[in-house]
Amino acid sequence: MSDQSQELGITESKSHRPGEWYAEVVQKAGLADYAPMGGFIVTKPRGYALWESIQDALDGWFKETGVDNVYFPMFIPESYLEREKDIVEGFDPEVAWVTQGGHEELEERLAVRPTSESIIAPYMAQWVRSHRDLPLRLNQWCSVVRWEATDTKPFFRTKEFMWQEGHTAHATNEGAWEEVWTRLYQYERVYEEVLAIPVLRGKKPEHDKFPGADTTTTVEALMPDGKSVQGGTSHHLGQSFAEAFDITFVDEDEKEQTAYTTSWGLSWRAIGALIMTHSDDQGLVLPPTIAPTQVAIVPIWQEETRDDVLEYAAGVAEELEEANVRVELDDRDERNPGFKFNEHELNGVPLRIEIGPNEAADEEVTLVHRPDNEKVVAERDDVAETVEAHLETIYDKLYAAAEERLEENVRTADSPEEIMGTIGRHGGYVKVPWCGDEACEEAIKEKVAAEIVMQPLADEGGSTPGETKRPDEDAVCAVCGEPADQIAYFAKSY
Ligand SMILES: [Zn+2]
CATH class of the missing domain: 3.40.50.800 (Anticodon-binding domain)
Known part of the structure; x- marks a missing residue:
């Protein structure tokens, strides 16, 4: 019996070896296993049940707020992917391609979707004719593939992952902003009410936006090892995708207008955050809201x-x-x-x-x-x-x-040394005034692998949506000492 319980139990320590401990919990609690191909996992019944609970909650809220589910092909013709240049550039290094079908070489290679804007937007263009067709809100539950060459970490880092992706079109910029907030708040809600994880809400810095987006908003969750997890993102795409894919409509005055679009996604990384946040050296800990057996x-x-x-x-x-x-x-x-x-x-x-x-x-x-x-x-x-x-x-x-x-792990700093020292000693978030220059982030990133994961927003519903909170009038950038007009949260991240 004693041998058996040892085999059953967790042998790694969460505080000393969080990576090994996490992998052991995932396997021994029967959530997932490794697939024969590096970077892929097999999701077992207990793991999939967690995903279904997240799905049930979100899917219900989506439908209550005007979203319809659809399903698009997992392949995207290369010419479609190329129509929005930022998407091509942003995802190019990670796209898996199909070049052959059966014994035939394909005339045009097909991308395995890394995200579906490029295949959904052309159909939105066909389905939207008049302002009466708007807003158009579509969502699909599917998997996507991003061929990153990194160590597999079940639910956190895999080449294929499950997610939902929402795609919407609106007559006005304000309508699109409202959509961005609706989804961001629903993501916050699923973390706080289903997963028992508080999150920070904000936006990504300009240089770290979703390819082609005007603004990327995010909810970030702090893990016990001091790293931040990007919990879900909601993007205001402005008119760039609508222009690239001709999503236009005739307005009330019979004039042709270009739509505003959004996209938003939450992946099974939420399961990773769930496991990491609550579990301990005895194994998995689940909140009753999501536990298959309560x-x-x-x-x-x-x-x-x-x-x-x-x-x-x-x-x-x-x-x-x-x-x-x-x-x-x-x-x-x-x-x-x-x-x-x-x-x-x-x-x-x-x-x-x-x-x-x-x-x-x-x-x-x-x-x-x-x-x-x-x-x-x-x-x-x-x-x-x-x-x-x-x-x-x-x-x-x-x-x-x-x-x-x-609450204990949001700290402030006034100098690059202090930012790096604080991250090194405690992990967590370091909140600083920032000049907005990417070079200042790079300087920190190179030395301690921490980056700007989030910027708090000033006025979400108001006249300047997407603007970040401002520091004091005379604040200076904690990295370069130049005048600072933004606030940034540095952290190591998953
Ligand atoms: Zn600076």
């Missing part, structure tokens, strides 16, 4: 108490099921309770209910919270209500821990 009931019996305990436990399970709690009664005969505790801990089941002869006799249940092992004995009466309250408490604990970490 409650595991482990009966503890001796031969002479077996029937009573099992019957009592089955009654509790039934009552929870009726209340729509995702509950599993673990009545396996061949495993002892200790083994089961470890396994449910490893798999991230948020709440364990232990039921032995004492609980059965006293009409009680013993509840154990996964994140901190808090143990509570509660009455059997109203067990569903009690369990629901405990699941909420578990969510709150996870969110509060992540929020505290975020």
Whole structure:
């Protein structure tokens, strides 16, 4: 038995070797495995269930706000990709190409989509004729391929990844901005309400925008190892794609106008952020909102108490099921309770209910919270209500821990030495006044591999959407000392 539990358990330490620990949790908690081709993973049922929960939440919110789902081919003809030059340049080094079909050489090579603007926009151009066709809001759930030559990190860095990509067209610039915020807030909401991860909202610096975009907005999440994860991005594409692909419409005065477009995406990197944020040296930790199994009931019996305990436990399970709690009664005969505790801990089941002869006799249940092992004995009466309250408490604990970490890890600095020293010592975000020159970011990036991951926005809904917050009147750039009119957050990132 002891050998078995060792094989089952996590051997790496989150604080000492976060990379190795992460890989071990992903595999041992049964979320994903490595594929035979470098850079690809196989997503297992428990991992895919997490993606489905994220999908369910977002897809519902998208539909409530006017989005229709579509599906476009995974291949894009080269000539289509070339119509928007920034897209070609931006993605060229990472595009996988198909040059042969069966035994025939193709006349035109086909890109495996790295993103789908170039195949969706031409159809938006056909579907939009008049202002009455706008806004047009499309979304697809699919995978994309970006051939990056880096180490595979399941859900964080893979050549193929699952995501959703939204593509919209609007009659006015204001309409497009409104769309950008709607999606950004939905991304923030999925992190905060489903994944129990607080995020920072902002925009990417000019030189780090999505290719062809006017503005790229982002939600960033801080990981416990001090690095930032780009959690989802929402792009205002201005009129560049509409011009390249002729998305025009006839307005109310019968005049032809060019549309404004947006695109926005959230990938399964959200799963990576989820695992990294809450899990520990015992394995996966999941908030109850997303856990495929929210409650595991482990009966503890001796031969002479077996029937009573099992019957009592089955009654509790039934009552929870009726209340729509995702509950599993673990009545396996061949495993002892200790083994089961470890396994449910490893798999991230948020709440364990232990039921032995004492609980059965006293009409009680013993509840154990996964994140901190808090143990509570509660009455059997109203067990569903009690369990629901405990699941909420578990969510709150996870969110509060992540929020505290975020709040403690936004620091300020006045000089390049201080920026680098702070990143080196603590990780996290360093908030500085910035002149806006990319060279100042490069200077930091070269030395400590930290970059500007986010700039806070001044006035999201107002007259100057996309403008960053300004530092004090007389502020100077923390890197070069020239006058600074922007604020930047430096961090190492995934
Ligand atoms: Zn500067």
